[in-house]
Amino acid sequence: MTPDPVSPSCWKAVQDHYREAGQLDMRELFHNDPNRFSRFSLEAAGIFLDFSKNRINEDTFRVLVEAARQQDLAGWVDRMFRGEKINLTENRRVLHTALRNQHGPPLIVDGKDILPAVRSKLENIGRFVEAVHGGDWRGCTGKRVKDIVNIGIGGSDLGPRMVVDALHGYAVSSIKSHFVANVDGTDLSRVLSQLDPQTSLFVIASKTFQTPETMINARSARQWFLDRAGPGANVARHFVAVSADSAEVQAFGIDLANLFETWDWVGGRYSLWSANGLSIALSIGMAGFEDLLKGARGMDEHFRTTPFEKNMPVILALVGIWNRNFLGAQTLATLPYDHRLQLFPAYLQQLDMESNGKTIDRHGRNTSMQTAPIVWGGVGTNGQHAFYQLIHQGSDPVPVDFIVALQGDSGLEMHHRVLVANCFAQAEALMRGKTTDEALVELTASAEDGESMQDLARHKTFAGNRPSNTIVIDRLTSKSLGALIALYEHKVFVQGVMWGINSFDQWGVELGKKLVTGLLEEIEGESFPNRHDSSTNGLLARFKDRNGMR
Numbered sequence: 015m016t017p018d019p020v021s022p023s024c025w026k027a028v029q030d031h032y033r034e035a036g037q038l039d040m041r042e043l044f045h046n047d048p049n050r051f052s053r054f055s056l057e058a059a060g061i062f063l064d065f066s067k068n069r070i071n072e073d074t075f076r077v078l079v080e081a082a083r084q085q086d087l088a089g090w091v092d093r094m095f096r097g098e099k100i101n102l103t104e105n106r107r108v109l110h111t112a113l114r115n116q117h118g119p120p121l122i123v124d125g126k127d128i129l130p131a132v133r134s135k136l137e138n139i140g141r142f143v144e145a146v147h148g149g150d151w152r153g154c155t156g157k158r159v160k161d162i163v164n165i166g167i168g169g170s171d172l173g174p175r176m177v178v179d180a181l182h183g184y185a186v187s188s189i190k191s192h193f194v195a196n197v198d199g200t201d202l203s204r205v206l207s208q209l210d211p212q213t214s215l216f217v218i219a220s221k222t223f224q225t226p227e228t229m230i231n232a233r234s235a236r237q238w239f240l241d242r243a244g245p246g247a248n249v250a251r252h253f254v255a256v257s258a259d260s261a262e263v264q265a266f267g268i269d270l271a272n273l274f275e276t277w278d279w280v281g282g283r284y285s286l287w288s289a290n291g292l293s294i295a296l297s298i299g300m301a302g303f304e305d306l307l308k309g310a311r312g313m314d315e316h317f318r319t320t321p322f323e324k325n326m327p328v329i330l331a332l333v334g335i336w337n338r339n340f341l342g343a344q345t346l347a348t349l350p351y352d353h354r355l356q357l358f359p360a361y362l363q364q365l366d367m368e369s370n371g372k373t374i375d376r377h378g379r380n381t382s383m384q385t386a387p388i389v390w391g392g393v394g395t396n397g398q399h400a401f402y403q404l405i406h407q408g409s410d411p412v413p414v415d416f417i418v419a420l421q422g423d424s425g426l427e428m429h430h431r432v433l434v435a436n437c438f439a440q441a442e443a444l445m446r447g448k449t450t451d452e453a454l455v456e457l458t459a460s461a462e463d464g465e466s467m468q469d470l471a472r473h474k475t476f477a478g479n480r481p482s483n484t485i486v487i488d489r490l491t492s493k494s495l496g497a498l499i500a501l502y503e504h505k506v507f508v509q510g511v512m513w514g515i516n517s518f519d520q521w522g523v524e525l526g527k528k529l530v531t532g533l534l535e536e537i538e539g540e541s542f543p544n545r546h547d548s549s550t551n552g553l554l555a556r557f558k559d560r561n562g563m564r
């Protein structure tokens with residue numbers, strides 16, 4: 015079952031340990047150690063992590079931590095926070111942590127402290143948000159803004175969309191937020207159909223301002239606005255941009271006074287803390303946005319300063335590596351028991367899979383280990399009635415991250431107790447499983463006859479020993495959400511370091527982007543050169559035929 019992941023010497027001790035301890039049984043571990051929960055849990059930045067339901071013991075933990083030392087994890091953490099150009103293939107710094115540390119000691123980049131500029135950009139956002147909320151910023155016919163539409167994709171969509179959805183309960187009541195990402199016109203038209211152009215504000219979010227989906231949606235939205243806003247239609251009152259490229263923004267026709275600049279040293283999937291958080295601030299207000307930054311900052315400080323043995327992102331990353339590289343797990347399920355976090359798995363997919371879904375290491379060699387797992391998930395309890403069957407009895411191990419808030423905010427307290435009970439029950443069931451003997455005892459009680467009882471008992475047996483983490487927050491607030499997001503950002507970074515890859519580029523998305531340009535020309539053009547494989551040619555021909563295009 016287990017791949018042989020090891021070649022760098024730092025992994026040798028982990029592999030030796032795996033040979034001895036790979037078959038650890040959690041039931042036994044819990045039985046033998048009443049302190050297992052306190053031994054394998056910790057609290058940081060308002061987040062509690064229980065990682066005791068993993069197939070690890072003290073030695074597992076020790077060898078993994080030692081591997082982290084040998085991979086110079088401390089050096090990489092330091093280089094990231096100091097702003098070295100650790101994104102080697104793009105020759106960029108990685109400084110999203112600076113965005114939540116505006117009041118920290120000077121951070122010198124190219125001979126200049128960047129924090130005053132970080133603060134001033136945040137103040138710009140604050141002024142704009144205040145103007146919109148206070149009614150000083152009005153549409154071209156003098157009406158107040160009621161609807162905000164964020165048009166962006168990938169990192170310019172998933173993070174802000176997830177946060178706005180999660181913190182919906184804290185949203186300013188006069189503003190409704192919408193997100194459009196897909197180039198599929200149904201995404202945009204569904205949103206536009208709900209809007210009044212005179213009271214709508216479009217935030218065009220794109221670091222490059224060249225991403226085709228975003229630019230196509232932005233142009234269609236602008237046209238929709240111009241067609242409907244009336245004689246005084248003024249794009250400048252209804253379109254603002256979030257981007258690192260002012261020339262492209264200007265070329266699109268957005269007034270540079272309405273540009274909120276992002277940074278070259280912040281990648282898309284790490285950008286919700288930058289001006290890309292404008293839609294968040296417009297939804298929950300500036301104080302809420304600043305609390306989000308504060309929460310993340312708390313996790314940053316913990317990550318930067320805490321020994322690995324007590325360091326939550328490091329632990330989450332190392333346990334993930336144990337599951338992925340030594341226990342052979344190909345996927346990771348994120349299961350929030352909080353409906354407000356329903357978009358968290360989708361957000362995490364980009365963060366983890368775009369960062370660490372790579373097979374070439376920092377030195378241009380093939381990686382010696384399997385890298386990012388396939389990240390997926392969905393909210394509990396819904397998933398229990400859909401895909402949990404596979405998690406409990408499927409042929410592949412699926413490690414799980416449960417996420418739950420101890421206090422609910424729905425006002426329906428009984429619901430919350432049931433929700434939490436379900437979360438804890440699932441984690442316990444995955445760990446304990448059910449032996450055939452236990453199943454038989456149950457069946458005897460239900461008076462099944464002998465033969466069918468044996469048969470049924472096999473179906474009702476759960477192997478158990480399936481790993482999970484339970485991540486617990488007291489309440490879902492801007493601050494705790496900020497800390498939760500930063501926890502995963504750093505976990506992903508640590509895993510990248512351990513696998514020896516650059517987590518901050520994404521060359522793998524380029525090929526498809528290139529091919530689409532040629533295909534579109536063929537779809538729209540007269541000629542049909544038949545220059546692809548027979549499948550692609552056949553599909554193209556079918557499309558053109560059905561649409562009377564040839």
Ligand code: F6P
Pocket residue numbers: 167168169170219220221222223224225228282283368520523
């Ligand atoms: O294509 C992938 C990607 O580059 C992501 O990394 C990024 O978050 C997304 O596209 C959007 O990019 P932009 O903000 O430049 O439109």
